[in-house]
Amino acid sequence: xxxxxxxxxxxxxxxxCIIVPLTSxxxxxxxxxxxxxxxxxxxxxxxxxxxxxxxxGVDEKAVTTALAxxxxxxxxxxxxxxxxxxxxxxxxxxxxxxxxxCDVLCESGLVDLLDVEAFFRSGRAKDIIARxxxxxxxxxxxxxxxxxxxxxxxxxxxxxxxxxxxxxxxxKIAVMPHSRAxxxxxxxxxxxxxxxxxxxxxxxxMGPLGVISRVCGQFFGSAATFxxxxxxxxxxxxxxxxxxxxxxxxxxxxxxxxxxTDALVE
Numbered sequence: 001x002x003x004x005x006x007x008x009x010x011x012x013x014x015x016x017c018i019i020v021p022l023t024s025x026x027x028x029x030x031x032x033x034x035x036x037x038x039x040x041x042x043x044x045x046x047x048x049x050x051x052x053x054x055x056x057g058v059d060e061k062a063v064t065t066a067l068a069x070x071x072x073x074x075x076x077x078x079x080x081x082x083x084x085x086x087x088x089x090x091x092x093x094x095x096x097x098x099x100x101x102c103d104v105l106c107e108s109g110l111v112d113l114l115d116v117e118a119f120f121r122s123g124r125a126k127d128i129i130a131r132x133x134x135x136x137x138x139x140x141x142x143x144x145x146x147x148x149x150x151x152x153x154x155x156x157x158x159x160x161x162x163x164x165x166x167x168x169x170x171x172k173i174a175v176m177p178h179s180r181a182x183x184x185x186x187x188x189x190x191x192x193x194x195x196x197x198x199x200x201x202x203x204x205x206m207g208p209l210g211v212i213s214r215v216c217g218q219f220f221g222s223a224a225t226f227x228x229x230x231x232x233x234x235x236x237x238x239x240x241x242x243x244x245x246x247x248x249x250x251x252x253x254x255x256x257x258x259x260x261t262d263a264l265v266e
Contacts, residue, residue, distance in 0.1 A: 009043070009044065009077060011170065011200040011223040011224060014218055014251070015218050015247055015248075015250075015251045016217040016218060016222060016223055016224050016225045016247065017043035017044060017223065017224045017225075018041055018042055018043050018044070018224070018225060018226075018227050018240060018243060018244060018247070019042075019043065019044040019045075019046050019079065019224055019225070019226045019227070020037060020040065020042045020044075020045055020046065020226070020227055020228070020229050020240050021045075021046045021047075021048050021081075021226065021228070021229075021237075022034055022037075022045060022046065022047045022048060022070070022229075023048050023051045023230065024051070024052065024230075025051060025052055025053075025054055025055050027062075027065070027066050027069065030047075030052060030066060030069070030070065031069050031070065031073060033229065033230055034070050034073045034074050035073045036229065036230075037074065037076065037229065038073075038075065040229060040240055040241070041240060041241070041244035042076055042229075042240065043076060043077075043224075044076055044077050044078075044079055044113070044224070045070075045074050045076050045077070045078050045079065046078075046079040046080075046081055046115075046226070047067075047070060047078060047079070047080050047081065047111075048081055048083065049063060049080055049081060049082040049101070049105070050081070050082045050083045050084070050089040050090055050091040050093075051090055051091070052066060053082075053091040054090045054091045057091065057092070057093075058082075058091065058093050058097045058101055060100065060101060060104050063101065063104065063105070064104060064108055067080075067105070067108055067110050067111070068108075068110065070110075071110045077112040077113060078110070078111050078112050078113070079111070079112065079113040079114070079115060079140060080105045080111040080113070080114050080115065081114075081115035081140075081142075082098065082101055082102070082105075082115070083115070083117075083144075084098060084117060084120070084121075086117075086121060087117055087142075087143070087144040087146075088144050088146050088234065095120075095121065095122040095124075098120065098122075099122070099124060099127075099128055102114060102116065102128050102131075102132065103128075103131055105137075106131065106132045106135035106137045107135055109135075109136075111137055112137065112138060113137065113138045113139065113140055113169075113170070114132045114137050114138070114139050114140070115139075115140045115142050115172075116128050116129050116132070116139050116140070116141055116142070116166075116168070117141075117142055117143065117144075118141040118142060118143050118158065118161065118162050118166060118168070119143055119158075125141070125166055126165065126166050126167070129141065129166050129167060129168055130167070133167070138169040138170070139168045139169050139170070140168065140169070140170040140171075140172050140202070141162035141166050141168030141170070141171055141172065142172040142173070142174070143158050143162075143172070143173045143174075144173075144174045144175075144234075145173075145174070145175045145176060146176050146206070147176055148175070148176055148178065148182075149175040149176060149177050149178070149182035149183075149185055149186060149205065150175065151185070152185045152188050152189045152192070153189075155173055155175070155185070155186065155189035155193070155203075156189050156192050156193045156196070158173055159171045159173055159189070159193040159197065159201055159203075160193060160196060160197060163197050163198065163199050168199070169199060169200075170199060170200045170201075170202060170223070170224075171193070171197060171199060171200070171201050171202065172201075172202040172203070173189075173202075173203050173204075174203070174204045174205075174206055174234065175204075175205055175206065175210075176205075176206050176207060176210075176235075177205045177206070177207065177209045177210050178209075179209070180209065182205065182209070183205045183209055183210050183212065183213060186203060186204075186205040186210070186213055187203075187205075187213060187216070187220045189203070190203040190213075190217075190220045190221050190222050191220045191221050193221070194220070194221025194222070194223075195221065200223035200224070201221055201222060201223060202217075202222055202223055202224045202225075203217075203220075203222045204222070204225065204226070204234075204236070205236075206234055206235045206236045207235040207236045208235075208236060209236075210236050211236050211238065214226070214227075214236065214237070214238060214243065215238075215243065215246045215247060215250065216250075218247075218250065218251065218254075225243065225247075227239065227240030227241075227242075227243035227244070228240060
């Protein structure tokens with residue numbers, strides 16, 4: 001990840017940065033949704049490419065056309081994400097389609113960050129990440145469990161694997177809690193992983209039970225959080241305006257004693 005992008009992201013500096021997903025399936029609505037970000041508290045825009053492709057399947061030409069239109073109206077860094085159906089996405093894609101689309105997005109020169117599923121079924125996440133880096137694109141390695149919350153040690157292992165084995169720039173995990181203990185396990189894993197990692201960690205416990213994890217990252221080590229503008233892209237996302245208000249209130253309450261996340265992008 002280049003130095004200019006590191007500075008724009010400001011991950012690991014205290015208050016989590018806010019990422020807002022763009023979820024429209026039509027080009028016109030997508031551009032309108034992206035244009036509206038100018039009036040919202042947004043640090044990074046995430047284009048959910050799978051939601052755009054959901055009605056027609058993977059169409060690389062349509063994706064590159066939409067991407068060019070997005071970049072005309074977005075002033076914040078852009079994270080491109082094609083979430084596979086294995087991890088909660090809404091558009092089927094074969095292994096080759098997924099890899100090819102990731103390459104097309106990176107080679108366009110129009111995305112700042114690419115989401116790559118760390119445990120993508122082909123086992124080729126490391127190759128996809130290497131090609132993204134060769135194209136000058138930073139990578140968010142991700143893992144999503146919509147069924148349960150793995151044990152703390154396993155969550156820490158997955159996050160550090162993303163750094164040590166895959167060489168991702170940002171390490172992300174999202175899990176589904178079934179109890180308050182599950183939420184505490186996620187937060188404890190976040191604290192340990194962020195302390196041990198050399199790169200930003202982004203974590204969340206999904207659904208109503210896990211909402212607290214989306215606002216307390218500054219205290220446990222999660223460097224970013226996701227807020228919804230028009231439509232949430234995952235269970236438990238707060239409205240971005242409310243999210244920003246809560247984050248600001250927590251930051252101001254801490255003042256000069258506000259905790260800083262330990263992990264910074266290398």
